[in-house]
Amino acid sequence: MLQIKPILSTLMRNKSGPILLLIQIILSVAIVANASFIISERIALMDRDSGTAEDQVFNFRLYTFDTNIDLESQIQRDIRAIRDLPGVIDASTTSMVPLSGGGWSSGYTVGSSEETAKDTEGAAIYYGDEHIVNSLGVELIEGRNFYEEEILTGSPDLATHGIVSKAFAKETWGDEPAIGQIMYAGDFGEMPIKIIGVVDKLQGAWVNSSYLDNSVILNIQLVNVFTKVLVRAEVGTLAQLKEAIPATLHKDNRNRVIEGFTLISEHRKRVYRNHELMATVLSMMVVLLLLITSLGLAGMVMFNIERRTKQIGTRRALGAKKRDIISFFLVENYIICLVGGVIGGFVAVLLGQQLMSLYSLPQLDLIYPLMTVAGLIVLTTIAVILPARKAARISPAIATRSV
Amino acid sequence: MFFYYLDLAWRSIKKTPLMSLLMVLAISIGIGITITTLNVYQLMSENPAGERSDKLVAVQLWSQGKDAWKEFNNQLTYQDAYNLRKSDVPVRQTAMFITGLALQTEDPDFVPLLESVRVTDSDFFDMFSVPFIYGKAWDKGVDTEALYQVVINEVLNKQLFSGEDSIGKTLYLDSKPYQIVGVTKTWSPSPLYFDVTTGAFKDSAQIFVPFSLAPIEEFQSWGNNQSWKRESINNYSQRLNSEMHWIQFWAEVQDDKQRDEYAQWLKRYVEQQQLIGRFDSPEAAAQLSNVAQWLELNEVVPEDNKILVGLSALFLVVCLVNMLGLLLAKFLKRAPEIGVRRAIGASRAQIFSQHMVEVGLIGFGGGVLGLVWAWVSLSLLSSRFDLEQSLTHLDTSMWLIAPVIAIFAALVAGTYPALRICSTNPSVHLKSQ
Structure with a gap:
C-alpha cells in the first residue's frame, strides 16, 4: 500500500541525492540531540532555587577607613x-x-x-x-x-x-x-x-x-x-x-565608601550568565540547523518534482490519486529520515561519549536522540508536503506530451 | 577567461534565484555560527605576552601537607613569596596580589572612591611591558625599604588631575598620603594572564603600590585566599606567617638555561624548607610555567567554548552537505545545456572550471553574508549578556578568515557536482533534444 518497493528502487536509481540527505540527517540528529541535552541540563541548573527572597534582598559593601x-x-x-x-x-x-x-x-x-x-x-x-x-x-x-x-x-x-x-x-x-x-x-x-x-x-x-x-x-x-x-x-x-x-x-x-548595591536576583543573572549564554548559542544553533535542513530538503523535493514530472503525469494518467503522489514523496522522506535517525542516534551517542570523556559533561540521555528524530519527522513532513502539493497538481495530460 | 566564467556564473545564479539564495543562506549561516564561536575562542586563547611568553614564568609550590590538595595551587603563601623574592637567579621577579583602598585627593569635597589596587614589586612594570606616559616605576630600593609611592593609570590621572603630568603630587589611599611616581598608559592585556584567580577577562587595576608596604599597611586581599590547614588567622601577622595561599608570583628568565638554573634553585629551596618542617608531602616540589602553559593550566578558555567551536564546525559540515545536494541538483538539471557546449568544443577542464567559479562565487557571497551574521550575533550576545568588550569585537583577522573558509568549503563541496557535470556524455543529451 505504501509502495515501498518502487520508492526504494527510485532511491537506488539515483543514489547521490538521497545519500547526501542521509548524511545531513545523521549529522543533524547527532548535533541537535547533544545540543538540546546540554541546553536542558543548563536550564535545570539555572532553575534551582536559592531559598532566599531574591527580589527583596540586596547587599552592599561598606568600607570604613x-x-x-x-x-x-x-x-x-x-x-x-x-x-x-x-x-x-x-x-x-x-x-x-x-x-x-x-x-x-x-x-x-x-x-x-x-x-x-x-x-x-x-x-x-x-x-x-x-x-x-x-x-x-x-x-x-x-x-x-x-x-x-x-x-x-x-x-x-x-x-x-x-x-x-x-x-x-x-x-x-x-x-x-x-x-x-x-x-x-x-x-x-x-x-x-x-x-x-x-x-x-x-x-x-x-x-x-x-x-x-x-x-x-x-x-x-x-x-x-x-x-x-x-x-x-x-x-x-x-x-x-x-x-x-x-x-x-x-x-x-x-569617612567611608558605600557601594555595590546588588539584588540577589541580579547576582543570579550574573552568576548563571555563562550557562545562559551557552544555552542561548546552542538553541540558536539548533533552530538554524533545523531550518537549514528543512529548507535543503524542500529544495531537493522541488528539484525531484521537476525531474519526475513525466513520471508523475504517467502515474496520474494510470489512476493514481493526488494523495498517492504526495504519499510517494512522504514515504521516500520517511525512509531516509528513519535510516538517518537510527544511524544519527548512534553517532549522537558516540559524540556524547566523546564530549563526556573530553569535558565534564554527563552521559547523553537516550531520550534526546529519540526526541530529535521525532521532531525531524514532523518538520520534514512539512518541508515535503508543501512542494509535493505542487507535484500532485501535475496534470495527467503531461504524460502524453513528448517533451 | 575567468571573467567570462564569472559572467556565466552570475547568469546561472540569476536563472535560479531561489536555489542560489538557499545555497548562499546555507553557507552563510554555517560560516556565521563558526565565525562567532571561533572569534570568541580566538580572543580568549590569545597569548597576550607575545614573544615574551617564554621568558615569563609563574611559580607554584606544592607546600601543602600530606593529605591536602591534590594539585599545585596557583598562588603562594606570603612566607614563600617573601623568601623567593630574595633569589638572585631570575632577571626580574615580582610578588603581587590585589587589594582595595579608599582613594581621596587633597580636595576636601572629593567623594572617596573604593578602588582596586595591585600590590606589587617595581619589576612588575618591565616584566609585563607596562608603558608609561609620565615618570616610571618606584626605585628597586623601595621593594625592600618601603616608601609611600604609587603608580596610577592614564584614566585615573585624567579623572583626578585632568591629564596633566602629576609626578610628585599626592593622593590619599586609606587616608595615607602617597606620592605619585609614574603614570601608565591605559593597558589591559586580555586575558589578564598574570592574575587569572578572579576572572581572566577583567580590566587591570588603575593603581599600583609597593609590595613592601603590605606588612606595614596590612592590605586586605581581594583575590582568592585558600587554606588547606586549619589554623586560626585573626590578625595580619598571623596571616603573613600562615600556610594560606594568596600571593601570585612571577619571574623573568633570560633563556632556557636560566630557567633550569631557577628550577634548581627552587628545588633547593623546597629541600631547605623541608628541613624546617614545612612541605611535608612526598609530592612537595616547585613548578614553573611560561605564559602559554599558564593559560593552558588555568583553563582560561572555558570548556563551553571548545564544545561550541566543535559543534559549530559540525554545523558547517551540515551546511556544506546541504549545499552539495542543492548544487548537484542544479548542475544536473543543466546537463542538456552542457551537452551542447561540449558538442561544440568546450573541454572538460573548461566546463569544470566554469562550474568551480560559480561555486566559488556562491561561497564568497556566503562568506560575506556570514560575516554580517557573525557581527549581528556577536553584538546581540554582547548586549544581551553584557559581555566584556574584549570578547565580542569582531577580530580583524576574521575579515580574511571568513571568506577564505567559505570559498574553500564551497569549492570542496562543489568539486563532486562539478566533476559529475563535466563527465556527462554530450551525445545523450543531444539525442533527447
Whole structure:
C-alpha cells in the first residue's frame, strides 16, 4: 500500500541525492540531540532555587577607613539606622551573599569521639546576627533562631551556635535530628558549635560547586573595615534606598565608601550568565540547523518534482490519486529520515561519549536522540508536503506530451 | 577567461534565484555560527605576552601537607613569596596580589572612591611591558625599604588631575598620603594572564603600590585566599606567617638555561624548607610555567567554548552537505545545456572550471553574508549578556578568515557536482533534444 518497493528502487536509481540527505540527517540528529541535552541540563541548573527572597534582598559593601573610631559600635549603629529606614524589612551584616560568586566556605569535624570523628562536606558559612535569617528571607523549619544575647561580635573563631540548611543536615547526620548536634570548627573538640535550627533551603555563592545547597549560619557579627551588609526591603524600593542608605550613614561618619548595591536576583543573572549564554548559542544553533535542513530538503523535493514530472503525469494518467503522489514523496522522506535517525542516534551517542570523556559533561540521555528524530519527522513532513502539493497538481495530460 | 566564467556564473545564479539564495543562506549561516564561536575562542586563547611568553614564568609550590590538595595551587603563601623574592637567579621577579583602598585627593569635597589596587614589586612594570606616559616605576630600593609611592593609570590621572603630568603630587589611599611616581598608559592585556584567580577577562587595576608596604599597611586581599590547614588567622601577622595561599608570583628568565638554573634553585629551596618542617608531602616540589602553559593550566578558555567551536564546525559540515545536494541538483538539471557546449568544443577542464567559479562565487557571497551574521550575533550576545568588550569585537583577522573558509568549503563541496557535470556524455543529451 505504501509502495515501498518502487520508492526504494527510485532511491537506488539515483543514489547521490538521497545519500547526501542521509548524511545531513545523521549529522543533524547527532548535533541537535547533544545540543538540546546540554541546553536542558543548563536550564535545570539555572532553575534551582536559592531559598532566599531574591527580589527583596540586596547587599552592599561598606568600607570604613577612619581609624579613630570604635568600629564595633559604629557598625551596630549603622545596622540599626538601616533597619529604621522606610521600606526596609530587616538588615544584618554578613560574610557572604548567596549566588554572588564569592564568599566563605569550610568543612567541619563531626562525631562522638576522636576516633570516629570525620570531616563533613564543605558548606558556605554565613556569619550574622539574629536578624540574618529574616534578612535572607529563608524559612526556618526546625528549631529556633539565635537569641539577641547569643550574638558575639568580632572574630569568626568565636562562633558557638549554628543554623544549618536542610541539605547539610541530611548529608551530615542522615535521619538523626540535627537540632542539638555539635560540630567542631577545628579538630575534634576544638571550637564546638551547637546546632539550634534548620532552614529549608539556603544556597552558597558558587553555583558550580558540588555543595551549593550546604550552608551554615553562625552567630557572629563580623567587625571589619570591609563589611558586607544584607538588606531585605519591599520590592521596588532599592532605587530609593540606594540614595537613602549612603546619605544616612554618611551623616553619621563621612569617612567611608558605600557601594555595590546588588539584588540577589541580579547576582543570579550574573552568576548563571555563562550557562545562559551557552544555552542561548546552542538553541540558536539548533533552530538554524533545523531550518537549514528543512529548507535543503524542500529544495531537493522541488528539484525531484521537476525531474519526475513525466513520471508523475504517467502515474496520474494510470489512476493514481493526488494523495498517492504526495504519499510517494512522504514515504521516500520517511525512509531516509528513519535510516538517518537510527544511524544519527548512534553517532549522537558516540559524540556524547566523546564530549563526556573530553569535558565534564554527563552521559547523553537516550531520550534526546529519540526526541530529535521525532521532531525531524514532523518538520520534514512539512518541508515535503508543501512542494509535493505542487507535484500532485501535475496534470495527467503531461504524460502524453513528448517533451 | 575567468571573467567570462564569472559572467556565466552570475547568469546561472540569476536563472535560479531561489536555489542560489538557499545555497548562499546555507553557507552563510554555517560560516556565521563558526565565525562567532571561533572569534570568541580566538580572543580568549590569545597569548597576550607575545614573544615574551617564554621568558615569563609563574611559580607554584606544592607546600601543602600530606593529605591536602591534590594539585599545585596557583598562588603562594606570603612566607614563600617573601623568601623567593630574595633569589638572585631570575632577571626580574615580582610578588603581587590585589587589594582595595579608599582613594581621596587633597580636595576636601572629593567623594572617596573604593578602588582596586595591585600590590606589587617595581619589576612588575618591565616584566609585563607596562608603558608609561609620565615618570616610571618606584626605585628597586623601595621593594625592600618601603616608601609611600604609587603608580596610577592614564584614566585615573585624567579623572583626578585632568591629564596633566602629576609626578610628585599626592593622593590619599586609606587616608595615607602617597606620592605619585609614574603614570601608565591605559593597558589591559586580555586575558589578564598574570592574575587569572578572579576572572581572566577583567580590566587591570588603575593603581599600583609597593609590595613592601603590605606588612606595614596590612592590605586586605581581594583575590582568592585558600587554606588547606586549619589554623586560626585573626590578625595580619598571623596571616603573613600562615600556610594560606594568596600571593601570585612571577619571574623573568633570560633563556632556557636560566630557567633550569631557577628550577634548581627552587628545588633547593623546597629541600631547605623541608628541613624546617614545612612541605611535608612526598609530592612537595616547585613548578614553573611560561605564559602559554599558564593559560593552558588555568583553563582560561572555558570548556563551553571548545564544545561550541566543535559543534559549530559540525554545523558547517551540515551546511556544506546541504549545499552539495542543492548544487548537484542544479548542475544536473543543466546537463542538456552542457551537452551542447561540449558538442561544440568546450573541454572538460573548461566546463569544470566554469562550474568551480560559480561555486566559488556562491561561497564568497556566503562568506560575506556570514560575516554580517557573525557581527549581528556577536553584538546581540554582547548586549544581551553584557559581555566584556574584549570578547565580542569582531577580530580583524576574521575579515580574511571568513571568506577564505567559505570559498574553500564551497569549492570542496562543489568539486563532486562539478566533476559529475563535466563527465556527462554530450551525445545523450543531444539525442533527447
